[in-house]
Amino acid sequence: MIEIRDIKKSYQMGEVTVEALRGIDLNIGSGEYVAILGPSGSGKSTLMQILGCLDTPTAGTYQLSGREVSGLKRNELAEIRNKQVGFIFQSFNLLAHASALENVALPLIYRGTSGRQRLQEAARLLERVGLADRMDHKPNELSGGQRQRVAVARALAGDPDLILADEPTGNLDTHSGDEIVALFEELVSEGKSVIVVTHDLEIAQRAHRVVRIRDGVVEEDTRQAA
Amino acid sequence: MFFLQLTRQFFQDMRARKLRTFLAMFGIGWGTVAVVLLLAIGGGFHAASKKAMHGMGEHLVVIWLSRTTKAYEGMQPGRQITMKSSDVVEMGRALPEIGLYSPEPRRSGLSAQYDNHRVKVSVSGVTPGYGIMRNMIPEPGGRFFNDRDVKARRRVAFIGNKVKSKLFDEGDPIGQIILLDGRPFTVIGTLQEKTQTSDYGGRDAGKVVVPYTTYTAMWGDQNVRNIVVRPNPVNDSEPMKKAIYTYLSQKYRFDPTDEGALSIWDTVEMDRFTDWFFWGLQALLGLGGALTLCAGGIGVANVMFLIVRERTREIGLRMAVGARDWHILLQVMLEAGLIVALGGLGGLSFSFLVIWAIQAAPTPEWLGQPQFSPLVSLITISVLAFVGLISGIFPARRAARLDPVKALEF
Known part of the structure; x- marks a missing residue:
C-alpha cells in the first residue's frame, strides 16, 4: 500500500536549513495497524503529512497504492486526500458552525456526491461510531470523545483505504481515548490500513507494528503480537 | 447543493460579523446609489435639454x-x-x-x-x-x-x-x-x-x-x-x-x-454635437459613480481578507479532506459576490425610491426628471459584477493558495 524510499524533508528557517526527515524507508501493507512513535521534533508529524499527501518530500519517492505521488500537483494531491486518505487530528478540526452530520459529509462535497447521498452516508457513519442520537448537534454541544468520534466518521466518509491519525487521543481522557483506539482496531479488522502518530507508549503498544522515529530517521521497526 | 452550503456559510458569517458585513454592504449600496442617480439625473438632463432644443424644431x-x-x-x-x-x-x-x-x-x-x-x-x-x-x-x-x-x-x-x-x-x-x-x-x-x-x-x-x-x-x-x-x-x-x-x-x-x-x-449637426456632449457627460458621471462603487469594493475585499484570515484553519481542514483550489476560490468569491449583490440590491431599491421622490417633487424644467432606463440598470449591474469579481478574486486567491499544512497549524 505504502512504499517510501529515502524520503527527505528540509525546511528553510531563515538562514538555517532544518532537516526534519533525513532519509526514511518504510513499507506499509494493506490492513496494517502501525504506530509511529517518537518524541516531539523527531519528524513524525512531518512524515505523517507526507504520507497523507498534505505535503511533498524534498527528496525520495513515495508510492501510494502503486502510484508515485511525490511529484504531483496541488489539485492531484487534494484528490488523493479526498479519495484515498482519511485524517484524524489531535484537535478534531471540526467546523464549529456545522452539525455533526454536516461535518461528516464535508469530504463528500468535494467528491461531487449528491446532497441526499452525502447525508445518508454521513448518517450511516455516525451510527457506526455510536453517535446516531447526536447527528444534529454542533461540536460545542459534544464532549471531546464525541467530537473525535465525529472526526473518525468524517475520516471514513467516502471509504478510503488509509486512515491517518495524528495524536488522536492527545486531547482526550483515558476512557474516550480507549473508545477511539477500539474504533481503530475495528477498522483494521475490516482491512483498512491505520497509521497512528503518537508519543503515548500505551497507545502505540496496541498497534501491530511500532515504528520509532528519532531525529528524522527510523530508529526501530518492530512487529508485535496483536 | 454545494452552492447552497456556501450560501448558508455566508449567512452564518454575516450573523457572526453583523456590523462588518453591514458596513461592506453599505459601501456597495452607497456606490450603487451614486452610479444610478448620477446616470439617471444625467439622462433626464439630456432628455430635457433635447426636448427644449427641439422646441424650435427637429432635424431643422x-x-x-x-x-x-x-x-x-x-x-x-x-x-x-x-x-x-x-x-x-x-x-x-x-x-x-x-x-x-x-x-x-x-x-x-x-x-x-x-x-x-x-x-x-x-x-x-x-x-x-x-x-x-x-x-x-x-x-x-x-x-x-x-x-x-x-x-x-x-x-x-x-x-x-x-x-x-x-x-x-x-x-x-x-x-x-x-x-x-x-x-x-x-x-x-x-x-x-x-x-x-x-x-x-x-x-x-x-x-x-x-x-x-x-x-x-x-x-x-x-x-x-x-x-x-x-x-x-x-x-x-x-x-x-x-x-x-x-x-x-x-x-x-x-x-x-x-x-x-x-x-x-x-x-442636425448641433444635435449630433449635443448628443456627443451628453454622452461625455454621462460617461463622466458614470465614472464618478463607478469610482465610488469601487471604493465600496475595496471595503468588501478587506472584509474578505479578514474572513479568509480568520478561517485559515478551516480552509486548511477543507483542503485536507480534499477541497481543490477552485473549491476554496469559489467559496470566497461567492461570499464576496453575495455581499456585493445584496449591497447592490439595497442600493438599487434606495435609488428607485429617490428617483420616485424626485419625480414626485417639482424640479426645474431645464434639469428634467431623472430617468431609470434599462441602460442605466445594465451599466450599474455590470459595474457591480465587475466590482464583485475584483473584490473577491484577490482574497480568494490568497485563500486558495494557502499551504494546507501551515493553514492547519495556524
Whole structure:
C-alpha cells in the first residue's frame, strides 16, 4: 500500500536549513495497524503529512497504492486526500458552525456526491461510531470523545483505504481515548490500513507494528503480537 | 447543493460579523446609489435639454439668404441673393435631398384683433411641412393647415398659445374669426405649449402662421429672408446642404464656394454635437459613480481578507479532506459576490425610491426628471459584477493558495 524510499524533508528557517526527515524507508501493507512513535521534533508529524499527501518530500519517492505521488500537483494531491486518505487530528478540526452530520459529509462535497447521498452516508457513519442520537448537534454541544468520534466518521466518509491519525487521543481522557483506539482496531479488522502518530507508549503498544522515529530517521521497526 | 452550503456559510458569517458585513454592504449600496442617480439625473438632463432644443424644431436647417462675398462671372461681391416663396417651393420640389421645406416670409408688428382684444404679432406664410419641422403641435380640437388650405389659399391661421390667451382668455378660439392687419382669418389651431430655448425672430408662442399662398395673396410675394428645410434622410444634412448650394449658386449665379452667400443654422449637426456632449457627460458621471462603487469594493475585499484570515484553519481542514483550489476560490468569491449583490440590491431599491421622490417633487424644467432606463440598470449591474469579481478574486486567491499544512497549524 505504502512504499517510501529515502524520503527527505528540509525546511528553510531563515538562514538555517532544518532537516526534519533525513532519509526514511518504510513499507506499509494493506490492513496494517502501525504506530509511529517518537518524541516531539523527531519528524513524525512531518512524515505523517507526507504520507497523507498534505505535503511533498524534498527528496525520495513515495508510492501510494502503486502510484508515485511525490511529484504531483496541488489539485492531484487534494484528490488523493479526498479519495484515498482519511485524517484524524489531535484537535478534531471540526467546523464549529456545522452539525455533526454536516461535518461528516464535508469530504463528500468535494467528491461531487449528491446532497441526499452525502447525508445518508454521513448518517450511516455516525451510527457506526455510536453517535446516531447526536447527528444534529454542533461540536460545542459534544464532549471531546464525541467530537473525535465525529472526526473518525468524517475520516471514513467516502471509504478510503488509509486512515491517518495524528495524536488522536492527545486531547482526550483515558476512557474516550480507549473508545477511539477500539474504533481503530475495528477498522483494521475490516482491512483498512491505520497509521497512528503518537508519543503515548500505551497507545502505540496496541498497534501491530511500532515504528520509532528519532531525529528524522527510523530508529526501530518492530512487529508485535496483536 | 454545494452552492447552497456556501450560501448558508455566508449567512452564518454575516450573523457572526453583523456590523462588518453591514458596513461592506453599505459601501456597495452607497456606490450603487451614486452610479444610478448620477446616470439617471444625467439622462433626464439630456432628455430635457433635447426636448427644449427641439422646441424650435427637429432635424431643422434654417438658411438665411445673404450677400455674396466673392466676385463671380464679372459681378461684384456684395450682391444680395433674393428668393420669393414660389422659388423656395420650386427648389423644395426639385431637390430629392430635401425632405420638408418652407419659405418663411414674415411681417412683424401686425395687429391681431378679436372682439376688443388686440395684440401685436408676427405673421409668417409657411407650408404644412413647417408645422412638422418646427414641432408646432396643435392643441386637441385644432389642426395645422394642410395642402388643400395652401392650394385654395384659405384664410386660415394657426396661432401661438400666447396669442391665444391674449385674444381669447379661456375661450375656445377654434373656428373664430380674427383680424390680422385688418383682414379676417379663421383660427384652425392653437399651439400646444412647448419648451423652446432657442429661436430666431421670436418664440413660436407669440406667432401666427398662415399658408404661404394666402400670405402671398394678402401681402405680396415678397423676398424671403430665410427658408426652413429638413434633410432626407433626416439624420444627414450634409448632402442636402451641398445640393442646395449647387442649386442656388447655379440659379442665382454666385460662386458655389462662397460661404458668405448663404448663412446656415444646422440643428442636425448641433444635435449630433449635443448628443456627443451628453454622452461625455454621462460617461463622466458614470465614472464618478463607478469610482465610488469601487471604493465600496475595496471595503468588501478587506472584509474578505479578514474572513479568509480568520478561517485559515478551516480552509486548511477543507483542503485536507480534499477541497481543490477552485473549491476554496469559489467559496470566497461567492461570499464576496453575495455581499456585493445584496449591497447592490439595497442600493438599487434606495435609488428607485429617490428617483420616485424626485419625480414626485417639482424640479426645474431645464434639469428634467431623472430617468431609470434599462441602460442605466445594465451599466450599474455590470459595474457591480465587475466590482464583485475584483473584490473577491484577490482574497480568494490568497485563500486558495494557502499551504494546507501551515493553514492547519495556524
